Amino acid sequence: MIFRLAAVFSLWLTATAAVAEDDIDLKVLSFGDLESWEEDDHEKALNAFLMTCMDLKDPDWRSICAVAQQKPDAKQFFELFFKPVVIGDGIDALFTGYFEPELNGALSPGGIYKYPVYRKPPEIPYESLWLTRREIETGPVMKGRGLEIAWVDDSVELFFLQIQGSGRIRLPDGRTIRVGYGGSNGHNYQSIGTELVRRGIYEVHQVSAQVIKNWVHRNPVEGQELLYHNPTYVFFRTLNKIPADKGPYGAMNRSVTTGRTVAVDPKFVPLGAPVWVEKDGKNPIRRLMVAQDTGSAIKGPQRADIFFGTGDKAGRAAGQLRDPGRMVVLLPIQRAYAMLPGALQ
Structure with missing residues (x-):
C-alpha cells in the first residue's frame, strides 16, 4: 500500500511517544547485542537502504542518506550513525513472508481466462468503505x-495476488504485465486461514x-x-x-x-529505517533489512x-514462514535516545 511519507514521518515520533508512555517498552541496545551482526553482508543492506532513503523528508534521515550515497564502508556506516532499539508491546514477535506472484492471464476474456483484475473505480474516495468482496x-x-x-485463469491465485498487493x-504471447496496489474497498482484512482453523x-x-x-x-463451492x-x-x-530484474513497488x-526488504507496521517502525531481523524457527535468519513496505495484516511493533x-519458489518459501524471534529497529542516534521514557517529559 502507498503511504504519504511526509505525514508518516512528521507524526511518527510524536505518535510513538504518546503510546510509549503507557503501552510500549523501549530498549536501546549496542551492536554487540545483535546476534551474528558481524557475519552479515552489510553492503547488501546499504544498497537496499539507498533504494528509498532519498525519499525520506525528516532532517535526521536526509543527512544520513547523504552520507550513505557516498558509499562508505557499510558496517561502519550503520554503527556510526544508528542505535539499535527494541520496540515492544508485550506481544511476541512474529515473522511471516510475502512474495511477488506470477499468474497466467490474457488481455481479453475467453476460455480459461475469466477472472478479471480490476482497476479502482473512480467513484471510490481514498481508503473509504465501499462494497464487500462478495x-x-x-x-x-x-x-x-x-x-x-487483464483476465486470469485462477480465482484463488487472484485472491492471493490481492493479499500480496503486486504481481506479474x-x-x-510471452509478454508480462506488472501490476501493483491501486486501492481497496476499505474493509478490514479477515484471515481465511484463521477461519479454516476456527x-x-x-x-x-x-x-x-x-x-x-x-x-x-478441492472444494470449489465451499x-x-x-x-x-x-x-x-x-x-x-x-x-x-x-525493470524486469527489479522487485515490485x-x-x-x-x-x-x-x-532485504521487510514489511512493518508504520505506527511503530518508520518506513525507510534499517531493521535487524533475528528470526528463529526451522531456517534462522540473522540479517539487516530495511522497512520499505506495509501490509494489512502487519500490526504491532514486533510484527x-x-x-x-x-x-x-519464492511463494512456497514465503507461505511456510511463521516463526518467532526479535526485530530491532536502527534509528538515528539522537532519535533513539529521544524516544526513551525519561526524554518524553
Missing part, C-alpha cells in the same frame, strides 16, 4: 466499465498459503464462500516502468529487494513480513 464479485457494479487490466501476469478443518500449525489454495481447489469471508478487495494499477513506491522474491 458484492463486487457477484454484483453488477464492475460490469461493462472497461476497468479490467504472463500473457499467452471451523476445525486444520490445526494452526498446518495452515499455509499452499494448504489454503489446495483446499479451495472454497468460494471461504474467500468471501475476507471482505477486503484490492484493486490494481499497471506498473510499466519497473512497496509502500514507498520503490522496488523492494529480495531478502514483520519478509520479502522472498518472485514466482512459485
Whole structure:
C-alpha cells in the first residue's frame, strides 16, 4: 500500500511517544547485542537502504542518506550513525513472508481466462468503505466499465495476488504485465486461514498459503464462500516502468529487494529505517533489512513480513514462514535516545 511519507514521518515520533508512555517498552541496545551482526553482508543492506532513503523528508534521515550515497564502508556506516532499539508491546514477535506472484492471464476474456483484475473505480474516495468482496464479485457494479487490466485463469491465485498487493501476469504471447496496489474497498482484512482453523478443518500449525489454495481447489463451492469471508478487495494499477530484474513497488513506491526488504507496521517502525531481523524457527535468519513496505495484516511493533522474491519458489518459501524471534529497529542516534521514557517529559 502507498503511504504519504511526509505525514508518516512528521507524526511518527510524536505518535510513538504518546503510546510509549503507557503501552510500549523501549530498549536501546549496542551492536554487540545483535546476534551474528558481524557475519552479515552489510553492503547488501546499504544498497537496499539507498533504494528509498532519498525519499525520506525528516532532517535526521536526509543527512544520513547523504552520507550513505557516498558509499562508505557499510558496517561502519550503520554503527556510526544508528542505535539499535527494541520496540515492544508485550506481544511476541512474529515473522511471516510475502512474495511477488506470477499468474497466467490474457488481455481479453475467453476460455480459461475469466477472472478479471480490476482497476479502482473512480467513484471510490481514498481508503473509504465501499462494497464487500462478495458484492463486487457477484454484483453488477464492475460490469461493462472497461476497468479490467487483464483476465486470469485462477480465482484463488487472484485472491492471493490481492493479499500480496503486486504481481506479474504472463500473457499467452510471452509478454508480462506488472501490476501493483491501486486501492481497496476499505474493509478490514479477515484471515481465511484463521477461519479454516476456527471451523476445525486444520490445526494452526498446518495452515499455509499452499494448504489454503489446495483446499479451495478441492472444494470449489465451499472454497468460494471461504474467500468471501475476507471482505477486503484490492484493486490494481499497471506498473510499466519497473525493470524486469527489479522487485515490485512497496509502500514507498520503490522496488523492494529480495531478502532485504521487510514489511512493518508504520505506527511503530518508520518506513525507510534499517531493521535487524533475528528470526528463529526451522531456517534462522540473522540479517539487516530495511522497512520499505506495509501490509494489512502487519500490526504491532514486533510484527514483520519478509520479502522472498518472485514466482512459485519464492511463494512456497514465503507461505511456510511463521516463526518467532526479535526485530530491532536502527534509528538515528539522537532519535533513539529521544524516544526513551525519561526524554518524553
